Amino acid sequence: MPNVPYVTLNNGVTMPMLGLGVYLTPGDQTASAVQSALSAGYRMVDTAAVYGNEREVGEGIKRSGLNRSDLFVTTKLWMADYGYDQALRGFDASLEKLGLDYVDLYLLHWPAPSSFEATSSAYRAAESLLAQKRTRAIGVCNFNADHLDRLAWTATIGPAINQIELHPLFSQQKLRRENAARNIVTQAWSPIGGIYINHPNDPSHITRVLDHPVLVGLAAKHGRTAAQVVLRWHIQNGTAVIPKSVNSQRIAQNIRVFDFALTDDDMHAIDALDTGTRAGRDPEQFDMDFIRARAAAAKKAEQAASPTGRSPG
Ligand code: A2P
Numbered sequence: 001m002p003n004v005p006y007v008t009l010n011n012g013v014t015m016p017m018l019g020l021g022v023y024l025t026p027g028d029q030t031a032s033a034v035q036s037a038l039s040a041g042y043r044m045v046d047t048a049a050v051y052g053n054e055r056e057v058g059e060g061i062k063r064s065g066l067n068r069s070d071l072f073v074t075t076k077l078w079m080a081d082y083g084y085d086q087a088l089r090g091f092d093a094s095l096e097k098l099g100l101d102y103v104d105l106y107l108l109h110w111p112a113p114s115s116f117e118a119t120s121s122a123y124r125a126a127e128s129l130l131a132q133k134r135t136r137a138i139g140v141c142n143f144n145a146d147h148l149d150r151l152a153w154t155a156t157i158g159p160a161i162n163q164i165e166l167h168p169l170f171s172q173q174k175l176r177r178e179n180a181a182r183n184i185v186t187q188a189w190s191p192i193g194g195i196y197i198n199h200p201n202d203p204s205h206i207t208r209v210l211d212h213p214v215l216v217g218l219a220a221k222h223g224r225t226a227a228q229v230v231l232r233w234h235i236q237n238g239t240a241v242i243p244k245s246v247n248s249q250r251i252a253q254n255i256r257v258f259d260f261a262l263t264d265d266d267m268h269a270i271d272a273l274d275t276g277t278r279a280g281r282d283p284e285q286f287d288m289d290f291i292r293a294r295a296a297a298a299k300k301a302e303q304a305a306s307p308t309g310r311s312p313g
Pocket of ligand 1: 190194225242244245247251253254
């Protein structure tokens, strides 16, 4: 079984450096992906209220037969549930779906800068859940240094984790340093960049991280896959990772990254791939206002396209 190292968080809780992500894992494939991961040696699973698969994550955990205390389960509060009371209700709903008594890590999903007061209130609710031992650690996702500083005005406990978009084409060196300076562990989402296509309108640009010739070359050099090389790069950088896969072979492959090492030159070659361009949402823009405006625009376009000018019933 691969020996996954643990990192110690700001409150002494330890967390595996590698776990299974389930963003975009369809509900009907989630329980079996979690089961495959746990039998391959994973002990951490990362989900979120908005992924719609917490119930199935709980099912996969139950099927594994493993002791709860040996597992590390993360879920996230969606922005629509920001605010103190709403956050407590959101947490209860997640816990009920997961079928658990507690989670190991509870994260705010996005900073939601246009209504940051609600964000801060949600974080204070997370602090109270921590005090009640209903979560063993708390943190945030997609916060930049400014968001972290704004949160610190009202927080009494610093976030243990900042989970951010991070892969070789967007390697976030500055934000990783900002996290470290605040004793926050950086965790990468989309760590192998698999679900994001960079520069879709310009085919001369690399579109898939794992197809990049530098990574393909390093994979050949080490007798590994490009995904393993990238995951190893994260681990050597001290970044925790949650690669997603629904395929049991790729799930097993992604955890076999603790029995080889990249050289300094290899690490620098991967560092040099940074484009400085994110593939996912910009945390400064992405909030409930953005989501509501997008939904309204989509509805308007649908109404305009319909012959009666109305939405289909
Ligand atoms: P699949 O679920 O079919 O395996 P990330 O977590 O970085 O966003 O990457 C997830 C994407 O990468 C998914 O599309 C996943 O597809 C794919 N993927 C996961 N592991 C590997 C691997 N070892 N090699 C190639 N693709 C992978």
